[in-house]
Amino acid sequence: MSAVLQPTEQVADHRALRFLTAGSVDDGKSTLIGRLLFDSQAILADQLQNLEKRAAGAPVDLSLLTDGLEAEREQGITIDVAYRYFATRSRKFIIADAPGHEQYTRNMVTAAAGSDAAVVLVDITKIDWKSGAPVQLLPQTRRHALLAHLLRVPSIVFAVNKLDAVDDPARAFRATEAALQAFAAEAGITTVAATIPVSALRGDNVTVPLDAPWYRGPSLLQLLERLPTTQERTEGSLLQPVQYVARDEAEAGQSAQGAGHQPRVFWGRIAHGSVQAGDAVQVFPSGETAVVAAVRRAGSTVASAQAGESAGIVLDRQLDISRGDWIASPGGLQPAQRFTATLAWLDTEPAVVGRKYWVRHGNRWVQARIGAIAHRLDIHNLQPVGAETLQVNEIGDVTIELQQPLPVEPYASNRVGGALIVVDPASNRTSGALLVRSAG
Template sequence: MSALDDEARHKALRLLTAGSVDDGKSTLMGRLLLDSRAVLTDQLDMLEQRAAGSAIDLSLLTDGLEAEREQGITIDVAYRYFATKKRKFIMADAPGHEQYTRNMVTAASSSDVAVILVDITKLDWRTRPVALLPQTRRHSLLAQLLRVPHVVFVINKLDAVDADAQAAFEAVRDALDEFARHADLPVRAILPVSALRGDNVTQPSSVWTWYTGPCLLPLLEELPVTTERLDGAPLMAVQYVSRDGGTGHQLRTFWGRLAQGQVRVGDTLTVYPSGESATVQELWRAAEAVTEAHAGQSVGVVLDRQLDVSRGDWLLPAGESAASGQSEFDATLAWLDTEPARVGRKYWLRHGHRWVQARITRIVSRLDVQTLHAHDTDELAVNDIGRVVWQTQQPLPLQTYHDNRSAGAMIVVDPASHRTGGAVLVEPSAPHEVDDGWGEAA
């Protein structure tokens, strides 16, 4: 096994739970923590005392804000860490309310798998086809747009319909299969679960003997993690500049996460946007000198001559220049602000660690999450997903989001309110026609 394979094997799986309000996301995460023995004894004692003899509220293991505990909802993304004998996990519990969709987008942008919960008690599963909730569709589409590699649907609270559990599961499963097919979702499994009771979470259900598929935790233990592209030219956004790389020299060290490719001592790199080039003299990882680094690693680069490099600049392969950047591009925009996105209005975009002024020159279409059709519009409201054309004040070294998450993603910030307005995903330039690739009606 190579060093790269060994590193990927030990990399933690980043897990996101999403869905509508009260689908049981926090309870599911609490069940995973409890059954994998990742709960401290004193924390468990506190929950048992709070329950006063009744079943403990597993959602309290993740909902930490006072307002969350008072209202019984999740408001902010809650991150929890645990490990089994096979793998380490980083779990993110996203809110279900539409007004907190922005939090889900933040968590999904770095996730390896999205576990999307479907509450069987909210659906009329006896009517075919079963109508899915808007948030189920919206979160699924956002996971797809943000290129989350794996989607797992969990049909939860089947214990509420134990007598008809198999029929209810199969009806909703068929609706999810149809939706996933039209939306082209990377679905790995659809599971029947009771997070409260623990059925098919870490152990098979003793009640639903008709289900012979995997349980949730064993499935997650086997899913591959997202890895950055090792092929292609090196690409790194400079996050921090230090004066001393650890050897006493006066050359500066440029720190950042290598987003693509590999870099070795002796390679020639070009600074964007200045276009100046220099040779890599030293490479540093975790205070240790190395001869090479690859995508996904945080690295310090020391060049053989003094160049003007600042936070927000990019290190690119030799020969790149500011002329190779783009100042106008097509993108998918997931809008998250209560103030609508409008043509002509100025915003700040953050690309890597660089801030640049920009404006929307055209809103091509808005996606209807129910039909998966795109429609003409002149603005995007909160939680809308649309295709737009951006123009930036300065050219940027862009790639499509499909090719590279770092170089193809940006956030939008309103210059007046300083609120995060949306998430921008760079798309290939194409003729702007309505219904040009969003999918068919489901």
């Protein structure tokens, strides 16, 4: 039986894959990561000895490899995002173990924002697959899949876990796979790479393919080795947020601006497009224009740089540019003071129309208010529901009004230009994540 919900083109991509694991509490996320680390021999000898000592002759608890906080070990849950690294012969991996508890959904949003893939675990022991009725997925499974979809994670993998704990794994997997297919179709999630049966505890189908007549698909690791990384848009106009401004002492006195002059280098990670010497650029918010005199990468002058790369831009004339500004192709920026967006609310204090917040776009902070809440999304039936506020972990469509215009872009076309965070000015808590739908 094929595990693939939506076929994806298998490409040769050997760059490091950043992926997160998500799901409900006790679905086995930390154990799955521990199994990947253990089977790929990415565990240090002293780590393994400590785990064996704690086990005192019992099977080693692999979840302890990621649950590093004392409170996590005491409660048996993941609280903060834990990052781990491992490699196979063909690829390197960066894993983010996101908390499953609803209280820590904000951590999952943080991990998903920079991920190339999301592995959403489904605990087969928590759902009723025997009744013959359609399987009802857990709310956190639906929520995490929706958030990964909204945050434009390029590939989503559903891992049906703990199949070693059921008496009919083939039937249980097929019923759950059908429910996940129906959910993905209803939610419009087209980035599902596969649904895979696993047993993180026993190691079934994690790194070695499952030897069962009812499944002929890849193991989880085989699939991860073939998934593509995020491809930023390199064609079209340039967009680069300025993160850091430095003076280049090595080039002092050699610039076209005169002896003794120390060129200023404007560093940042290019959001889209490319840049090379001789390109005309425009700065936001001043609107001033200049010509690129040189492009730097890792301290050296290079011919060009493109989207996804961190680069330093040297201009042919002095301009007042600081952290938080944007450098773009002339006419490429369309500043807006009002836009509609999807808002994932993460604060225990509800989102209220008219209340002022701080929003961060790139490296610029601006005061803003929620002008209107169009509706919230009911994660159970995926239908919009009228709402006057958004409670913690709810997702809704809102209108945002800014004190100063920002060069926002639709999140669907660019993850950098279309993403903002919302911060409560009183508590300084990160209150929400904004994904721009349209500006103006």
